[in-house]
Each structure stands twice: as C-alpha cells, then as structure tokens.
Amino acid sequence: MNITRAVENLFKRFLPSPFTIAILLTLVTIILALTFTESKDEGSHLLNILSYWEKGIWNTGLLEFAYQMMLILVLGHILVLSKPMSNLIMGLTRYAKNSTSAVILVSVTTMLVAFFNWGLGLIFGAILARKVGEHAQKNNIALNYPLVGAAGYVGLMIWHGGISGSAPIKVAESNHIIDMMSSISDASVLSQLPESVNFNTTVFSWWNLLLFVILLILIPFVLTRLAKASKPTSLHLETYQFQSSKDEPIEGAEKMDHSKLLAIGFGALILIVFGYQYSDNLLRLQITPNMLNFFMLGLAIMLHGSFSSFLNAVEEAIKGTSGILIQFPLYFGIMGIMKDTGMVVMISDFFASIATATTLPIFTFFSAGLVNIFVPSGGGQWAIQGPIVAESAMQLGVPLPKAIMALAYGDQITNMLQPFWALPLLGITKLKAKEILPYTIILMLVGISVYILGLLLL
Structure with missing residues (x-):
C-alpha cells in the first residue's frame, strides 16, 4: 500500500530516535521560553531557564513517577514470561483455525490483558501472535501472519484508558494534581482541584467501559473483514522460547x-x-x-x-525500560521550564481562548495524538501535557476526568502509527513495520472515530 510505504519512509527520514527527539524538544522549549517569557528572577533569563530545566530533571516526585512506570512495564513483561502464562498462550493457539479465528483470538485476548497492564498486554500479544504463527506453520494452516501481528499490537490503542494508564493511575494518587498545579494555578483554581481523581470517574466510569466494549467488538470485526480480503502469507518461523533453561547443577545455597x-x-x-x-x-x-x-x-x-x-x-x-529510564528525566526538565517560566499558563490561556467546553476534549485528543508521535511515552506525555490539560479544563469548566481521558485516548491511538512501542513485537514476531502498518493505520482510523464520538456524545 502506497500510503503505508509513505508513512514508513516519513518516520525513517524525518524522525530520529526518541532520545534525540527528547533533546530536540528540550532545545525548542528553551528557545520558546527565552522568546515568549520574561525573567521572574534576578540575573540572566537564559541562565534562569537552564536552572529551571536542571531542577525539573531531578524533581523527586517525577523521578518516583518514572520508576513506577518502569515497574509497570517490567512486572507486566515478567508475568508473561511465567510458566502458567506460557501454558495459557500455548493453550489458546489451538483455537486458531484460520486467519479469521486467529485475528479474533489474538486481538480480543490482547486487549483484555492490556486493559489490566500495558506491559503485560504488549508482550502477551507479541508472543501469542508468534505462537499462532508457529501453530499455523506446523499444521499447514493458511494464515495472513502480518495481520495476526497487527492484532497482537492492538492492546496499545486501549492501554491508556485501562488500569495501568499513566494519567488516570497517577491522578488517583492523593494530592498528585494539587502538587502538580501548586506553582502553576492561582489560589482560586487550586481550591477547586480534587485531592484525587478515582477510577470510578475515569477508567471504571460507565462511558469509558462502554467505549472499551465497543472497541472490543469493533476491532475484531474489522480485522475479520481484512482477513477475508487478504491473502495468506508464507511462514518460516523457528520455535520461540519463553525462557532459556539452564542445565547447570544446583548446589549449596543456590537451592534457595x-x-x-x-x-x-x-x-x-x-x-x-x-x-x-x-x-x-x-x-x-x-x-x-x-x-x-x-x-x-x-x-x-x-x-x-x-x-x-x-x-x-x-x-x-x-531491556525494554531503557527508553523510560533515560528519556523521562529530559521530559521532566521540559516540564520544569514550562512550569517555572509560566509557559503552561500561557498555552492553557491560548486553548481556553479558542476552545469551548465541548471542543476542548477534542483539541486535547488530537494534540495528545500529535505529541505521542514525538514523545512515545504516556508517562512522559502526562508530565509535559498534563498541567496544560488540567489548567485549560478548569478555566472552561470541563470535567477533569473527561479531560484526562481525552489526553489518554489521544496518546494511545497514534501508537498504531508510531512504531516505537511496536519494536518488542516486531522483534518477537520477526515481522517488519511495513508489514503491519497497513492494518494498524486502518485500526487507528476506526479508533479515532470511536473516541471522538465518545467525547462528543457521552
């Protein structure tokens, strides 16, 4: 497909590594702060901005947040590599009789698992897709393997609206929003902020669960239509090992x-x-x-x-946490500049001037989707964009849970376009980005339609 080849070439030609992007965004933020803000402290404005940046990098609360997000990814991955989970995956593969049943099996189970934990869903979907491919190869089942691989990645288009979503799980902590906005908003706004935003108003709200159920039905349906319209592909897969076994003798204290x-x-x-x-x-x-x-x-x-x-x-x-470990401090530095120079309030005032209570969630959704292309991390994105969303929502009277979930929806949907988080899946399935992109782009358009209608109607 020409459009997917163009997208792949665009990412290769104009998007460097996420770490390089984080550095470029840092430099852009420094320039914008220097251009559009005035110094609040004595001395050089540039040196003050660099001081705000340094303080942001080592913000204790945000570093704690980074470690929490790393653990969510790592522990989810660890769960997939356990023997019971591997037995579950092997048991599921026997239900893949053709491309249609395979994409239903992989997409539905992957989305259910990813709703609980995004790291678990990411690796679970990748391994399940690989094992379905091996099962088809062994039993001479005609299968469109790239389509199955795309089905194993769909958990990343619903994860941020799930239990491990960075924004909803962080705002559920006591005083997180108040602490985040304390040096940004004035006293009248701070007095209106809740101590926490619990899951009953975000992840477990009836409208978020309804959108999840709609996608749980609609995504497999679209995949089945694609399966019927596509041709089987050839398979040349070796057996994927969940963990390498060690045959060394166990002696002494090693028995513990x-x-x-x-x-x-x-x-x-x-x-x-x-x-x-x-x-x-x-x-x-x-x-x-x-x-x-x-x-x-x-x-x-x-x-x-x-x-x-x-x-x-x-x-x-x-191994999968290297991006979070090294990029998050840079995002926190950006947040430090935006917060201490007043850029957060400036951007929020701009959104408040062009949006209404109805359109702000839509603006938030699309801006979050755009930011995710450059900052492919829900946690890093919340650190940068969260204060802007919260401040804008308070100014326009938009319910805070709705604004938070609008950011979550936008962040997750462009994962179907941004190949960063697909790298573990591509490594496990031995597929290439250009093989799954034709299908994930279609799924992204379906998801965008569902989320926009949900934000407007629910």
Whole structure:
C-alpha cells in the first residue's frame, strides 16, 4: 500500500530516535521560553531557564513517577514470561483455525490483558501472535501472519484508558494534581482541584467501559473483514522460547534460589499484605501505581515458582525500560521550564481562548495524538501535557476526568502509527513495520472515530 510505504519512509527520514527527539524538544522549549517569557528572577533569563530545566530533571516526585512506570512495564513483561502464562498462550493457539479465528483470538485476548497492564498486554500479544504463527506453520494452516501481528499490537490503542494508564493511575494518587498545579494555578483554581481523581470517574466510569466494549467488538470485526480480503502469507518461523533453561547443577545455597516453597510463600505474603494495606483503596476504586506494582510483584513471584526463574525474567524484561529510564528525566526538565517560566499558563490561556467546553476534549485528543508521535511515552506525555490539560479544563469548566481521558485516548491511538512501542513485537514476531502498518493505520482510523464520538456524545 502506497500510503503505508509513505508513512514508513516519513518516520525513517524525518524522525530520529526518541532520545534525540527528547533533546530536540528540550532545545525548542528553551528557545520558546527565552522568546515568549520574561525573567521572574534576578540575573540572566537564559541562565534562569537552564536552572529551571536542571531542577525539573531531578524533581523527586517525577523521578518516583518514572520508576513506577518502569515497574509497570517490567512486572507486566515478567508475568508473561511465567510458566502458567506460557501454558495459557500455548493453550489458546489451538483455537486458531484460520486467519479469521486467529485475528479474533489474538486481538480480543490482547486487549483484555492490556486493559489490566500495558506491559503485560504488549508482550502477551507479541508472543501469542508468534505462537499462532508457529501453530499455523506446523499444521499447514493458511494464515495472513502480518495481520495476526497487527492484532497482537492492538492492546496499545486501549492501554491508556485501562488500569495501568499513566494519567488516570497517577491522578488517583492523593494530592498528585494539587502538587502538580501548586506553582502553576492561582489560589482560586487550586481550591477547586480534587485531592484525587478515582477510577470510578475515569477508567471504571460507565462511558469509558462502554467505549472499551465497543472497541472490543469493533476491532475484531474489522480485522475479520481484512482477513477475508487478504491473502495468506508464507511462514518460516523457528520455535520461540519463553525462557532459556539452564542445565547447570544446583548446589549449596543456590537451592534457595530454586525453592518453589520459598518463592510461593513469599509471593503469597506480598499478596496478603496487599489485601490488608489496600482493601479500602480497592473499595473506593482508588488504584495507584504503587498498589498495582505491589500486586503484580507478589503475583509474578508466585507464578514463576522460584526466585531464579523470576530473576531470569527480570533480566529479560529490563531491556525494554531503557527508553523510560533515560528519556523521562529530559521530559521532566521540559516540564520544569514550562512550569517555572509560566509557559503552561500561557498555552492553557491560548486553548481556553479558542476552545469551548465541548471542543476542548477534542483539541486535547488530537494534540495528545500529535505529541505521542514525538514523545512515545504516556508517562512522559502526562508530565509535559498534563498541567496544560488540567489548567485549560478548569478555566472552561470541563470535567477533569473527561479531560484526562481525552489526553489518554489521544496518546494511545497514534501508537498504531508510531512504531516505537511496536519494536518488542516486531522483534518477537520477526515481522517488519511495513508489514503491519497497513492494518494498524486502518485500526487507528476506526479508533479515532470511536473516541471522538465518545467525547462528543457521552
């Protein structure tokens, strides 16, 4: 398809690595701050801006946020690499009888898993797509493998509206919004901000769940139509191993590393503490990053059945966090400049001047989708765009949960266009971006239609 080839060439020619983009955005922000803002402190305006940047990079609260997001990705990946999850994936593959049943199986299960945890959904969808391909190859089943690969990536178009979504899970923390806006908004606005925005008004709101269910039905339907209109592809896949097994003899204290009793007992202890510590939060639907990560830590250790297996999975999963680890501080530096120079209020005032309570969520949706192309991280995007969205929503009287979810929807939908988070899937499935892009772009257009109608009507 010419359009997908053009998109792929566009990304290759004009978009450098996400780390380089983060540096370029930093330089652009410094120039904009120098041009459009005035110095609030004594001394050189440029030096003050650089000081704001440095303070933003080492903002303790934001660094904690970065580590929380890293753990959400890592622990989700670790869960997929456990033996029970691998057995589940292998069990599911036998239901793939042709391209139609394969895309339904892969897309529906991937979206359900990604709604719980985006890291889990990303790797689960990739491995399931690969195993479906291997199953088809072994049993001589005609299959459009790139389409199945695209189906394994659809979890990334619903994740930010799910339980591990960076924006909704962060605003559920007590005082997060107030702390974020404390040096931006005036006292009258701060007094209107809630202590937290719980999941019953965002992720578990009836309108967000309705949009999720619509996509859960509509995306497989579109994929089945594409499956019937497309031709099978040839398959040349080797068996993908979930984890490499080590045949070295276990001696001495190493037996503790491989102790099933110790691992399951410790994992159970974590889950008991989780129930005691967070039962009230669960009842209030106040799900926070620490709460989700604590639960997944206990569950992952139990499912792996030994500390050795768990640590091997950690070693494998940690590779996918390099982008978050090194890019987040740069995004926090950008946020520091925008906050301390007053750029957040300036941008919010601009949106408030051109938007209405009806159109602001739509502006937020499209701007978030655009920002995601350059900042392919929901957490980094919330750090940069979150204060602007919150300030604009308060000025125009837009319900804060709706504004937050509009950002989440926009951020997630252009993952079907931006190949950054597809890299793990491409590595596991051995597909190329140009092979899945024709299908993910179509799914992106379907998702855009659903989310815009949802923001306008619900």
